[in-house]
Amino acid sequence: MAQASIGDSEFDRDTAVTARSGESGVYDAELSAGWTIIRAVNGGYLLALAGRALGDALPHRDPLTITAHYLTASRPGPAVIRTEIVRTGRTVSTGQASLTQLAEDGTEVERLRVIAGYGDLDALPDDVRTSAKPPAIPPYEHCLGPQHAPGGESAIPGSTEIAGRLDLRLDPATAGWAIGEPSGHGEMRAWFGLADGRDADPLSLLLAVDALPPTAFDLGLNGWVPTVELTVHVRCRPAPGPLRISITTRNLAGGFLEEDAEVWDSEDRLVAQSRQLARALLGA
């Protein structure tokens, strides 16, 4: 496959939004079946799509902090994104978005509600003080892709259409669940890229934070872990090259768990932090 670029890639085509003429701030989109897990559309993909609409509607283009509440399960097919400019500011502008689809009976159903602060990452001062360290993860070639799974790709739960869009390599230390030996620590670590070679940008970071297998697998839990709410902070524009992602869950309680993700770029910078609250709907 030829190397894709930012603006010309599977991810860009599948997150394209079209402004409706005559309806300010309203966008049409098509949810691609290429980013599904079993039948569900990936939550990070949906967030990137809403994030692209907000970047068009707001005077600033980069998400600095963006929160989505997942209301009902999205399906591949047409969607409408309605944006609202909440406040425009010099450094941060705030916007809101609602993504809806038509149900089978023709009624409009809201899939996710998003609120976000946008800015211009390139205009920020380049001071950095950090005590954060990149995750300890083996080299890419020692990490495991779906083709390394016992029984092949189809044996990995959740590894369906989206797997073909991603170049994901799991740290073997957090992949034991695939052979029935979860570590119990609630961790996932991986190298992350897009399969067509497109480099990361702030929008694709919104996908990246929700693209690894659920940490619940590493806790030894099976079943569905639907996201209730996901907040992503984009801290700087990622450099070209592969990303490293570390996700941890420390606390499962009352049927809910948090997933904290960190994304590091090829220059060892912490480019995104995210946290989601998810439900643990445990399998039978």
Add this chain to the structure above:
Amino acid sequence: MAQASIGDSEFDRDTAVTARSGESGVYDAELSAGWTIIRAVNGGYLLALAGRALGDALPHRDPLTITAHYLTASRPGPAVIRTEIVRTGRTVSTGQASLTQLAEDGTEVERLRVIAGYGDLDALPDDVRTSAKPPAIPPYEHCLGPQHAPGGESAIPGSTEIAGRLDLRLDPATAGWAIGEPSGHGEMRAWFGLADGRDADPLSLLLAVDALPPTAFDLGLNGWVPTVELTVHVRCRPAPGPLRISITTRNLAGGFLEEDAEVWDSEDRLVAQSRQLARALLGA
């Protein structure tokens, strides 16, 4: 002072909201001057106020995950909170709120925009799997209140009206900034209570996560650290007794920093997790 109780305390009176008759989902409130730092109204107090309105408007009463975007600086005085029910569900209901005040010229200005998922903490299963550990913090009597500051209470930056509402005792290891010796680690740890003895509930947790001095002080930074966005996950109903709060900042970059807070109850349970994105407007 007589021991206050949940429902009858300074915090409850100052976060009271009054539903407007004939305007469904609209609430009047009075922002109290008692929860200010210098002239700014505390962001956690504002979140608790919006959170109380949402708990009234939604079919569920407890915030599970709540996000606020702070748009303009609130002032003590009248405010209006308009709520919207986004979705009602069996376990989680989603709502949105907008808090506005009138500017001096009479125009309505939005102060914060909130989106939240509410549920019933008492109805959740009591399964817990956690690797999270309470912060190592000395006993309450070895920690420092404003009265222990060199130069007295008035010497502590930010320690104005709100200090009288709180029973806050800082871990000496994270209080060095008050004598010009910040640790540089970006940490704050404290015992937290309300001054009138009211026990914690989910709403007061929304205050607690934003009530400590900014971690920027422990990084050796002075100046204002306004919150852009704050998300709080309430993970269980807190037991009676004092709370322990740990706040850490790992990454300051591009003039923004994150503050991660954890709140622990007297039964060693992690009752809330929060993260905020704040701007570091450094002093001259």
